[in-house]
Amino acid sequence: MPELVALDLAQGPDLPGALARVWERGDAACVVDARLVGPARSAQLAALAPSRVIGDDGVEVRVAGGHGVEPGDALVVATSGSIAAPRAAVLTHGAVAASAVATSARLGVDPEADRWLCCLPCAHIGGLAVVTRALVTGTALDVHPGFDAGLVERAASEGATLVSLVATTLRRLDNPGAFRTIVLGGAAVPASIPANTVTTWGLTETGSGVVYDGVALDGVEVQEAHGELFVRAPMCARAYRDGTPIDAVGPDGTRGWLATGDAGRVVDGRVEVHGRLAEVIVTGGEKVWPAEVERVIGALDAVGEVAVWRRADPEWGHRVVAWVVPAGDPPTLDEVRAKVAATLPPWAAPRELVIVAALPRAPSGKVVRRLLDGSADA
Numbered sequence: 001m002p003e004l005v006a007l008d009l010a011q012g013p014d015l016p017g018a019l020a021r022v023w024e025r026g027d028a029a030c031v032v033d034a035r036l037v038g039p040a041r042s043a044q045l046a047a048l049a050p051s052r053v054i055g056d057d058g059v060e061v062r063v064a065g066g067h068g069v070e071p072g073d074a075l076v077v078a079t080s081g082s083i084a085a086p087r088a089a090v091l092t093h094g095a096v097a098a099s100a101v102a103t104s105a106r107l108g109v110d111p112e113a114d115r116w117l118c119c120l121p122c123a124h125i126g127g128l129a130v131v132t133r134a135l136v137t138g139t140a141l142d143v144h145p146g147f148d149a150g151l152v153e154r155a156a157s158e159g160a161t162l163v164s165l166v167a168t169t170l171r172r173l174d175n176p177g178a179f180r181t182i183v184l185g186g187a188a189v190p191a192s193i194p195a196n197t198v199t200t201w202g203l204t205e206t207g208s209g210v211v212y213d214g215v216a217l218d219g220v221e222v223q224e225a226h227g228e229l230f231v232r233a234p235m236c237a238r239a240y241r242d243g244t245p246i247d248a249v250g251p252d253g254t255r256g257w258l259a260t261g262d263a264g265r266v267v268d269g270r271v272e273v274h275g276r277l278a279e280v281i282v283t284g285g286e287k288v289w290p291a292e293v294e295r296v297i298g299a300l301d302a303v304g305e306v307a308v309w310r311r312a313d314p315e316w317g318h319r320v321v322a323w324v325v326p327a328g329d330p331p332t333l334d335e336v337r338a339k340v341a342a343t344l345p346p347w348a349a350p351r352e353l354v355i356v357a358a359l360p361r362a363p364s365g366k367v368v369r370r371l372l373d374g375s376a377d378a
Helices: 015-024 038-048 093-107 125-137 149-157 167-171 290-297 333-341
Strands: 004-008 028-031 052-055 060-062 073-078 088-092 115-118 140-143 162-165 181-184 197-203 208-212 221-225 228-232 257-267 270-276 281-283 286-288 303-313 317-326 352-355
Touching: 004 015, 004 038, 015 028, 015 125, 015 140, 038 073, 073 093, 073 125, 088 093, 093 125, 093 208, 115 125, 115 149, 125 140, 125 162, 125 208, 149 162, 162 167, 167 181, 167 303, 197 257, 221 257, 270 290, 281 303, 281 317, 286 290, 290 303, 290 317, 290 333, 333 352
Parallel strands: 004 028, 004 052, 028 073, 115 140, 115 162, 162 181, 181 197, 317 352
Antiparallel strands: 052 060, 073 088, 197 208, 221 228, 228 257, 257 270, 281 286, 303 317
């Protein structure tokens, strides 16, 4: 039986080669998040359950309690949910290749002329998919230890043409136009983005983004049932690491679909994503999607970053609350409410504003809503 080998390496130029060598011998790989320590690190290793670990010294050791994978498995990747505890998805070589080919075709990648830059964590699909796209298609690749705005822009000046970012990192670039294309995923889309930016929607379970600028990739089916989006695609994961199947009965009554847990709809072939079903705020009987409110509030000049979530309210059941990292002088609650009410239904306007120095984020960069406030119910 093939082994699952954990790459417990510092993220950098050696990582793609280490991954390729694991694949060449018929094993699957997972990437350990080097930023985790103590219980968080132990929890991730327990979820991944590798049978072997390779460290920075190149020494490979067997791990007690780990177990192998199925023939054809390529990756085990920890999810980065903002509501529930993370789990791990198993992606086959076929799924990895399907994702690499479909995304590269949609982006018009030329392996002879383009160069990918990976600056997101490879322990999560947003960063790891950049590496696997490059390996599968033979496209040049630079891997940075993490995101550094100065180094990212220098990489563009030195030939990197493609980069995958999240909204937080995109905001930190002075010259995003230096790249041919920026692939943006992982969180709500900002109110305004550079012209060279392609927005994506997808999950760890879909092997990275499967919808680009609202249009599904070739070979990807997206349907809606009861407000939830379902995906059927060759790049979807085989199962969860604990053995739980991923495929479910879809809107057409057949199996083989992934129930994404995301709310949305499909209109004239375009996919509209509202947010996680588990994140909807019901206030006074009305539904509010945090991502929509965040997009509006984020357009205020006084707002650097924003996250919207809920607090229990004796009158409304829940009230909408905005946590804001200010850009200079903080906005007032009246300013925030007026901005939201001018665009969205009045019940979407926050009833409370909390000014903070930073938002709690998972290693993937996503805001962890359950950590926004100790008294907020998740």
